[in-house]
Amino acid sequence: MNTPVKVAVTGAAGQIGYSLLFRIASGELLGKDTPVELRLLEITPALGALEGVVMELDDCAFPLLAGVETGDDADVVFDGVNVALLVGARPRTKGMERGDLLEANGAIFTAQGKALNDHAADDVRITVTGNPANTNALIAMSNAPDIPTERFSALTRLDHNRAIAQLAAKVGAPVTDVSHMTIWGNHSATQYPDLFHAQVGGRNAAEAVDDQQWIEDTFIPTVAKRGAAIIEARGSSSAASAASATIDHARDWLRGSPEGDWVSMAVRSDGSYGVEEGIMSSFPVTTRDGSYEIVQGLDIDDFSRGRIDASVAELVEEKAAVSKLGLI
Numbered sequence: 001m002n003t004p005v006k007v008a009v010t011g012a013a014g015q016i017g018y019s020l021l022f023r024i025a026s027g028e029l030l031g032k033d034t035p036v037e038l039r040l041l042e043i044t045p046a047l048g049a050l051e052g053v054v055m056e057l058d059d060c061a062f063p064l065l066a067g068v069e070t071g072d073d074a075d076v077v078f079d080g081v082n083v084a085l086l087v088g089a090r091p092r093t094k095g096m097e098r099g100d101l102l103e104a105n106g107a108i109f110t111a112q113g114k115a116l117n118d119h120a121a122d123d124v125r126i127t128v129t130g131n132p133a134n135t136n137a138l139i140a141m142s143n144a145p146d147i148p149t150e151r152f153s154a155l156t157r158l159d160h161n162r163a164i165a166q167l168a169a170k171v172g173a174p175v176t177d178v179s180h181m182t183i184w185g186n187h188s189a190t191q192y193p194d195l196f197h198a199q200v201g202g203r204n205a206a207e208a209v210d211d212q213q214w215i216e217d218t219f220i221p222t223v224a225k226r227g228a229a230i231i232e233a234r235g236s237s238s239a240a241s242a243a244s245a246t247i248d249h250a251r252d253w254l255r256g257s258p259e260g261d262w263v264s265m266a267v268r269s270d271g272s273y274g275v276e277e278g279i280m281s282s283f284p285v286t287t288r289d290g291s292y293e294i295v296q297g298l299d300i301d302d303f304s305r306g307r308i309d310a311s312v313a314e315l316v317e318e319k320a321a322v323s324k325l326g327l328i
């Protein structure tokens with residue numbers, strides 16, 4: 001057996017945590033040969049509920065679960081962690097836009113960035129799921145000057161998976177026929193799910209759909225506003241699907257994206273595709289052994305250009321807002 005990998009999860013007593021922890025402990029993140037030690041961070045009032053979740057983890061008798069530590073002090077919980085899944089944040093409720101959350105969550109990600117900087121293992125990889133995910137990741141990254149910037153990412157894999165599901169349903173194909181999906185920009189209503197580079201059964205997806213109006217008026221808004229639709233229907237935000245996407249994201253980052261395909265991740269822009277350098281924006285990436293590369297050389301037509309620019313503009317605004325608040 002390998003040595004246990006230390007995986008930190010914040011907001012571990014929350015909705016996403018309740019789905020995520022059990023999948024990590026069962027081996028879905030690191031594989032069936034790698035034991036895992038869970039490091040669970042919560043705010044003090046939620047530690048009691050977290051103990052109940054830990055009792056349930058015990059009761060699963062997961063063979064790969066080498067240990068569980070809980071606490072409310074990031075400096076202690078993040079000590080030596082190899083993977084950090086930053087889920088804990090104040091979730092959006094009915095009628096709230098992500099911008100409203102910037103300030104409330106800024107303080108959380110400033111402190112956690114510093115704690116990771118000072119205590120995480122040298123090989124740490126950090127994924128931010130808590131909203132507003134892209135800018136929270138920017139805040140954490142900016143407060144962790146000793147951690148290489150390419151170790152930080154934010155989750156747009158849920159949007160990616162939603163886009164695959166919507167496209168597959170439209171053309172009547174199984175989801176496994178869909179490849180080369182891309183989410184560009186922010187995990188918000190401005191995101192751009194791109195069918196012009198996606199494929200269905202090896203064929204260009206936009207050509208297979210052959211309906212620009214459906215792409216503009218149905219596909220893009222359905223994917224981009226799916227989070228709000230779930231809140232409306234369920235009364236609380238996506239949890240199981242968000243946990244599933246968090247696993248997909250971190251698993252592929254650590255263990256590799258599918259051969260011949262790519263995935264969507266929000267990472268620090270290096271200026272590729274004219275996206276302002278330094279913001280955390282979603283790109284098509286290939287991944288391997290904990291590294292990623294932004295896919296290069298895709299042709300961007302005027303329609304896609306306009307959509308990418310609009311979402312990037314929102315990220316630039318969010319960056320300016322948190323900069324003004326002194327968070328980065």
Ligand SMILES: NC(=O)C1=CN([C@@H]2O[C@H](COP(=O)(O)OP(=O)(O)OC[C@H]3O[C@@H](n4cnc5c(N)ncnc54)[C@H](O)[C@@H]3O)[C@@H](O)[C@H]2O)C=CC1
Pocket residue numbers: 010011012013014015016017041042043046087088089090091092108128129130131132133155156158159187237238239242
């Ligand atoms: N990027 C994405 O695709 C998605 C992101 N989300 C976001 O994920 C986040 C978590 O969602 P849920 O689990 O449904 O929320 P939840 O409210 O059920 O759980 C959040 C947990 O975080 C904890 N928490 C708050 N501040 C904390 C801190 N400083 N340190 C550690 N824990 C802290 C809370 O006590 C709570 O238990 C929200 O921000 C939500 O908007 C949700 C769905 C998709």
Ligand SMILES: O=C([O-])CC(=O)C(=O)O
Pocket residue numbers: 091092131158226227228230237238
């Ligand atoms: O919309 C929300 O607040 C939750 C979320 O990020 C999503 O489901 O995409």
